[in-house]
Amino acid sequence: MIVEISHFLSVLATGLFFLTGCFSLAVRNTSYISNLIxxxxxxxxxxxxxxxxxxxxxAITDNFSVQYIASHSNSDLPVxxxxxxxxxxxxxxxxxxxxxxxxxxxxxxxxxxNDEALKPKAxxxxxxxxxxxxxxxxxxxxxxxxxxxxxxxxxxDINPVLxxxxxxxxxxxxxxxxxxxxxxxxxxxxxxxxxxxxxxxxRLVRKWSVASWVFLTAGITLGSWWAYYELGWGGYWFxxxxxxxxxxxxxxxxxxxxxLSVSIKSSHLRIWTILLSILVFSLxxxxxxxxxxxxxxxxxxxxxxxxxxLYLLAFISIIVLMSMFLFIFRFSVIKSxxxxxxxxxxxxxSLNNIFFASLIFxxxxxxxxxxxxxxxxxxKISVGAPFYNAIFIPITILASLFLFISVDSRWSRSIxxxxxxxxxxxxxxxxxxxxxTIVFLFNTKVIAIYLSIFFGLLIIFRYLIEMWxxxxxxxxxxxxxxxxxxxxxxxxxxxSFNSLLSSExxxxxxxxxxxxxxxxxxYFNDIKFVEASNYDAVQAEFYIEDSAGKNFTLNxxxxxxxxxGQITTETAIKVTILRDIYLTIGDQLDDGSWVxxxxxxxxxxxxxxxxxxxxxxxxxxxxxxxxx
Amino acid sequence: xxxxxxxxxxxxxxxxxxxxxxxxxxxxxxxxxxxxVFDMPQFQLKNLQDNELIFNSDIQGDYIVNIWASWCITxxxxxxxxxxxxxxxxxxxxxxxxxxxxxAIDWLEKYGNPYExxxxxxxxxxxxDMGVTGAPETFLVNNGEIVAHYQGEINPSxxxxxxxxxxxxxxxx
Numbered sequence: 001m002i003v004e005i006s007h008f009l010s011v012l013a014t015g016l017f018f019l020t021g022c023f024s025l026a027v028r029n030t031s032y033i034s035n036l037i038x039x040x041x042x043x044x045x046x047x048x049x050x051x052x053x054x055x056x057x058x059a060i061t062d063n064f065s066v067q068y069i070a071s072h073s074n075s076d077l078p079v080x081x082x083x084x085x086x087x088x089x090x091x092x093x094x095x096x097x098x099x100x101x102x103x104x105x106x107x108x109x110x111x112x113x114n115d116e117a118l119k120p121k122a123x124x125x126x127x128x129x130x131x132x133x134x135x136x137x138x139x140x141x142x143x144x145x146x147x148x149x150x151x152x153x154x155x156x157d158i159n160p161v162l163x164x165x166x167x168x169x170x171x172x173x174x175x176x177x178x179x180x181x182x183x184x185x186x187x188x189x190x191x192x193x194x195x196x197x198x199x200x201x202x203r204l205v206r207k208w209s210v211a212s213w214v215f216l217t218a219g220i221t222l223g224s225w226w227a228y229y230e231l232g233w234g235g236y237w238f239x240x241x242x243x244x245x246x247x248x249x250x251x252x253x254x255x256x257x258x259x260l261s262v263s264i265k266s267s268h269l270r271i272w273t274i275l276l277s278i279l280v281f282s283l284x285x286x287x288x289x290x291x292x293x294x295x296x297x298x299x300x301x302x303x304x305x306x307x308x309x310l311y312l313l314a315f316i317s318i319i320v321l322m323s324m325f326l327f328i329f330r331f332s333v334i335k336s337x338x339x340x341x342x343x344x345x346x347x348x349x350s351l352n353n354i355f356f357a358s359l360i361f362x363x364x365x366x367x368x369x370x371x372x373x374x375x376x377x378x379x380k381i382s383v384g385a386p387f388y389n390a391i392f393i394p395i396t397i398l399a400s401l402f403l404f405i406s407v408d409s410r411w412s413r414s415i416x417x418x419x420x421x422x423x424x425x426x427x428x429x430x431x432x433x434x435x436x437t438i439v440f441l442f443n444t445k446v447i448a449i450y451l452s453i454f455f456g457l458l459i460i461f462r463y464l465i466e467m468w469x470x471x472x473x474x475x476x477x478x479x480x481x482x483x484x485x486x487x488x489x490x491x492x493x494x495x496s497f498n499s500l501l502s503s504e505x506x507x508x509x510x511x512x513x514x515x516x517x518x519x520x521x522x523y524f525n526d527i528k529f530v531e532a533s534n535y536d537a538v539q540a541e542f543y544i545e546d547s548a549g550k551n552f553t554l555n556x557x558x559x560x561x562x563x564x565g566q567i568t569t570e571t572a573i574k575v576t577i578l579r580d581i582y583l584t585i586g587d588q589l590d591d592g593s594w595v596x597x598x599x600x601x602x603x604x605x606x607x608x609x610x611x612x613x614x615x616x617x618x619x620x621x622x623x624x625x626x627x628x
Numbered sequence: 629x630x631x632x633x634x635x636x637x638x639x640x641x642x643x644x645x646x647x648x649x650x651x652x653x654x655x656x657x658x659x660x661x662x663x664x665v666f667d668m669p670q671f672q673l674k675n676l677q678d679n680e681l682i683f684n685s686d687i688q689g690d691y692i693v694n695i696w697a698s699w700c701i702t703x704x705x706x707x708x709x710x711x712x713x714x715x716x717x718x719x720x721x722x723x724x725x726x727x728x729x730x731x732a733i734d735w736l737e738k739y740g741n742p743y744e745x746x747x748x749x750x751x752x753x754x755x756x757d758m759g760v761t762g763a764p765e766t767f768l769v770n771n772g773e774i775v776a777h778y779q780g781e782i783n784p785s786x787x788x789x790x791x792x793x794x795x796x797x798x799x800x801x
Contacts, residue, residue, distance in 0.1 A: 310653070313648050317641075320641045371647075371651055375651060
């Protein structure tokens, strides 16, 4: 019965969103209309959120008459995982995705004054997008369908690799990031619909875009961390199709934020900014399509159903094509300032946008090329790290160089850049010294690594000097920009050190024996069988003595979960500031020894720290008192 | 210049949409199926039941190879259909995949044995050579050549749509 109420409320919400959408787009704006639209949206949202909360309640109370809950949750699970089981598969996660989309619209609706010319149409655009996705949910992937007459007693189980705190929060964070870009998208569309070039939609969406960007950055970082310790991938980035599909909106969003600030400051690049806002949201939708249509095999891909894929493709095509047509027809309305001055901040940001556009295009190519190739030649190929490295490394190095030069540039002014100012000379000197030391210490021949360390350090030192000047001489800095770019430098250096220093080895060890690796002694003490409530496991105990004489034990496991029979590898990680010692066990060999994989991952925590710091920079901006 | 931009802005998404439409609709209804033809890999493993060594030469002619394990839930689901096939006289070779010998034998005793022979592939070496990604998977072998492969549970409709066309085409069994 409760299920039906929840189901009914979401159908009701769909209808109300539909009315709101049609009405706001069909009717000319007056303050009465604007209030009305704002209120109907809020009510529709209320129905949807209540429907969702009831659904969460059903999951908590183990209502296994709901098919989705019965097949993804289990009465033995802790409450936390009962809730997170909702987004552990397609139907529920789509539901959450939609609820988040409407939530952004709701917060936007509350925070923006009804007098704002763009608001009613923007709310209308959001409503219609919601209608499309709600119909998709209710028709092709209904989370409310029930098992009648007899409900199972215990339910199945959530996928064991998903029983993990990082995973419970990683998808929601990422979804909040993806769908948050509906706000700039909807505002850009309503700007085009109204066709009044004087409306400054860019100012309105700045903080909203940064907020979504923060969630996207944090979501990607959490996902990377989860794959490292739970999936046992042992690295931070794998160019997995679904990682790429999250990276593309991130790159587009970052380019968008840059171009947006140009449009706000000096009315340049306005057309390009609109195009980017459409691109960011389209790429977010594209991500949903890739993951949910089953067109690409990946750890993230949901169960395959061609109908879902076709519906999503049709709906996304409508959104994208209509935006593009609108863009083309209203192209001439947008007044954008011409002639960007040489060496002005605008010029550097334009350059940055070219770099970003090439990166997005390359990732898109990497994701789609195997599909095209398989279609044409009936052969599977995979595009992997070498391709992406070959493109990302030179472009990033080049972009860092221009970023370094651009620190001294000014908005709308073409100043001749002096190369021999104190901050520039000091940061170059320091970076040269540091890089030379590293070259001397670690004798590899990969020049790309030294270059990226050098340019990463250049950025770090340059922005440290900026911070120093701001502290001591009250020089004005934009804290968002300074922290974010500083984190970029840190990220570059951490990634370079990681690939320079990290190493791994697979060893065969018998119990009571030891192996030496990089000055460490790895003793295999014991292996035992452990039984837990929903799995049994072989748990090994290793005693490790490092070169400094410090010692500790690590207990990697191999688990077999009862309900699904799935086997998972539980890594054991010793975290220190500079490096992780990462241990996994494999199979037992005929001679009784075990395959043990040991990895030394240097600076891997620094990579996530840099990414987190970047997200933090965004938080600083969102909560700053600046109006835009 | 502007016309060019307008054109690109339209053509780019349209071509992407067309591409995905073609890929989605053209895709065979059975994404787990492939028909790459290659030789059955050489192996030297133990027979699950009697623990004797078993080689390629021990199994000949046309047969199907079914990858299974006692820890695999889906294998349990497809098991009745395999029993059915074996009753119809279909030669099925079981490849017991990354499984404890004792567990596997218990499983067969408990649910019934549809297999002519069961190869015990504890480390998954043969499975790796065959391109197995998990259990269950099923291969169709024609005179030492693998001619069809399906990832996932087989059932009457998969049998009819994925395997039967090849069997008829090659006049097997």
